[in-house]
Amino acid sequence: xxxxxxxxxxxxGYLLRSPNGCKIVPxxxxxxxxxxxxxxxxxxxxxxSGKSTLLKAVFVTAVEPPLRIFGGKVxxxxxxxxxxxxxxxxxxxxxxxxxxxxxxxxxxMSIFNPIRRIKATFxxxxxxxVEGREDELLKMTREHIRxxxxxxxxxxxxxxxxxxxxxQRLAIALATLLKPKVILADEPTTALDVVAQKAVIQLLKExxxxxxxxxxxVTHDMGVHANITTRMAIMYAGRIVEEGxxxxxxxxxxxxYTKYLIDSLPRIGDKQVREGVPGxxxxxxxxxxxxxxxPRCPYALELCKKETxxxxxxxxxxxxxxxxxxxx
Amino acid sequence: MQKLLEVRNLTKIFTLGSFVARAKIVAVEKVxxxxxxxxxxxxxxxxxCGKTTTxxxxxxxxxxxxxxVLYRGQNLQYLGxxxxxxxxxxxxxxxxxxxxxxLKKVENYFFATVxxxxxxxxxxxxxxxxxxxxxAVGLAFAEIEGKYPGELSGGQLQRASIAxxxxxxxxxxxxxxxxxxxxxxxxxxxxNLFRKLRDALGxxxxxxxxxxxxxxxxxxxIAIMLRGNxxxxxxxxxxxxxxxPYTRILLHSVPKPDPEAKDDAPxxxxxxxxxxxxxxxxxAGRCPEALAICKHRPPQEKVYSDxxxxxxHRYS
Numbered sequence: 001x002x003x004x005x006x007x008x009x010x011x012x013g014y015l016l017r018s019p020n021g022c023k024i025v026p027x028x029x030x031x032x033x034x035x036x037x038x039x040x041x042x043x044x045x046x047x048x049s050g051k052s053t054l055l056k057a058v059f060v061t062a063v064e065p066p067l068r069i070f071g072g073k074v075x076x077x078x079x080x081x082x083x084x085x086x087x088x089x090x091x092x093x094x095x096x097x098x099x100x101x102x103x104x105x106x107x108x109m110s111i112f113n114p115i116r117r118i119k120a121t122f123x124x125x126x127x128x129x130v131e132g133r134e135d136e137l138l139k140m141t142r143e144h145i146r147x148x149x150x151x152x153x154x155x156x157x158x159x160x161x162x163x164x165x166x167x168q169r170l171a172i173a174l175a176t177l178l179k180p181k182v183i184l185a186d187e188p189t190t191a192l193d194v195v196a197q198k199a200v201i202q203l204l205k206e207x208x209x210x211x212x213x214x215x216x217x218v219t220h221d222m223g224v225h226a227n228i229t230t231r232m233a234i235m236y237a238g239r240i241v242e243e244g245x246x247x248x249x250x251x252x253x254x255x256x257y258t259k260y261l262i263d264s265l266p267r268i269g270d271k272q273v274r275e276g277v278p279g280x281x282x283x284x285x286x287x288x289x290x291x292x293x294x295p296r297c298p299y300a301l302e303l304c305k306k307e308t309x310x311x312x313x314x315x316x317x318x319x320x321x322x323x324x325x326x327x328x
Numbered sequence: 329m330q331k332l333l334e335v336r337n338l339t340k341i342f343t344l345g346s347f348v349a350r351a352k353i354v355a356v357e358k359v360x361x362x363x364x365x366x367x368x369x370x371x372x373x374x375x376x377c378g379k380t381t382t383x384x385x386x387x388x389x390x391x392x393x394x395x396x397v398l399y400r401g402q403n404l405q406y407l408g409x410x411x412x413x414x415x416x417x418x419x420x421x422x423x424x425x426x427x428x429x430x431l432k433k434v435e436n437y438f439f440a441t442v443x444x445x446x447x448x449x450x451x452x453x454x455x456x457x458x459x460x461x462x463x464a465v466g467l468a469f470a471e472i473e474g475k476y477p478g479e480l481s482g483g484q485l486q487r488a489s490i491a492x493x494x495x496x497x498x499x500x501x502x503x504x505x506x507x508x509x510x511x512x513x514x515x516x517x518x519x520n521l522f523r524k525l526r527d528a529l530g531x532x533x534x535x536x537x538x539x540x541x542x543x544x545x546x547x548x549x550i551a552i553m554l555r556g557n558x559x560x561x562x563x564x565x566x567x568x569x570x571x572x573p574y575t576r577i578l579l580h581s582v583p584k585p586d587p588e589a590k591d592d593a594p595x596x597x598x599x600x601x602x603x604x605x606x607x608x609x610x611x612a613g614r615c616p617e618a619l620a621i622c623k624h625r626p627p628q629e630k631v632y633s634d635x636x637x638x639x640x641h642r643y644s
Contacts, residue, residue: 046511047482164375193374193538198581220512223541223583247587264516265585266545269568274545276517280481 002037003077004182004214010072012057025284027053029238042229043218046281050238051218055184059103060085102180106187109167112159119155148173165196169203183215189224201228222261234258237282237292244318254320256297332532334362338395340381353604355381357556363532370535370543373553379536383502387419418493422505424485428477441495465491483514502534519546540582555603555610562636571638574611
């Protein structure tokens, strides 16, 4: 098996200090997963399910207060070795970030400095990682932009002259400049309209196909997952509730929550009445006991209210955390 | 067909820059449509197509450069008391977290609306009215009482925002991208709510969106806009059998919720400003089926027997 990234019981959350004491928001609660080489791995879930926090914790250098890592391990596999990223010195972490693993944060179309040309941002980024003459670096940047199907003239533009879709694609170009093995993308298609969204999906697919690396894609849009990911995980209240190949999940969802997410998708040409997931997503400060989904689950058993189900294998490739499937 | 609202040749031109170097952007160009009572009418298109500007003119936030908006046959511009207009037409906005001031309690918005329009005299009466409207959207007053916007979820806030717009018993709701900031799991419950309100209260809804799947799901009629023009308008069936090449491109961009139908045909984005300046059909630069005439002359409307309107040289 060709592992690129491995999480072991990762726990991360936000430490909130107030005069009345400390509060912990457990946004990621014991997540374990393996991301393989040459795949597009999707993470789905509602807002407030902890999926963005998970990406930040994995990227490590994005961990800033109030976000804290409370436990677990994150392994990277650069150049055939296994390294526990939390045990590395700061300088090593910085080297791995962007060269081995890169991160496209949410709302990344606004990362460019509004009063500088796009190329200035690219050059700054290059200089902080690679030694070289300015014209050489610029040449490499142009080459990279060209392979992504963007015209080199955009480098001379100011951010406000470009549309949101174009800026988002440039942000992706920036994150892939150093040819990382793993690209973490946080909601890269949200806030874009349909045509721009399609262009971004295609760009990510193209990059993955060209360089055989891995993309970890976080989005709440199940339609995007269906279109691009090969394997996916569904997060609910900081835990993974289902994992498996995207095709199988769409064909036969095992967790009731996943089933709701898929059934609620409207399709053009089909007027059948569709329902959303009933109820409201839980707050991390006040999670329900047992399975966090039980207050919204129509199949909830007595057991679900008391004990939290763990993620267990179903068949060779799939996993689910639901008492209905695993039983006692 | 009795018309609740009629929009005739609506045009809005924004001028940019100083009077030395002036650029004109035609945000809305000769848009005409009408809405029947109890109808859900969708305006769909990419960002920058003029759908929000159209909505803002209907809401009275913006004056049209040309054209008129008729409400039950009466021109909006000559309406003496604008308050009656605001009472009839209410808005639901895109981002529920930005609709409400984070430092103000949600209930204050409700009471302010009630008192502004003189809908109730005492607080008890007001509360009864608010309770009633909240019930219509599936919330209870206890759920929002004393709470700040940050304490409610996005779905709850959007419901509250809809409930607030219902307070004046409007006959038309203008919903500008009401679900694009709401989670996918709650999206359908909001969309279903619009349909339920239409059925229960007979309110007409202008639903503005770029999400064609939900548009198909709830609309009675759909208009596809491109750079200020309506290029195709008709029943939701125009999304099943699109005539205009732009509608086809939009449809093709919608990610299908089916992993087996992975579709890799490329799409093209053209930068906004260039398209506004095109002389003929605004889509000519991207259109895979463009004719020679498309670049020079704007296409004329063609109306089919089923009521579908298409604006494309291929059909006229």
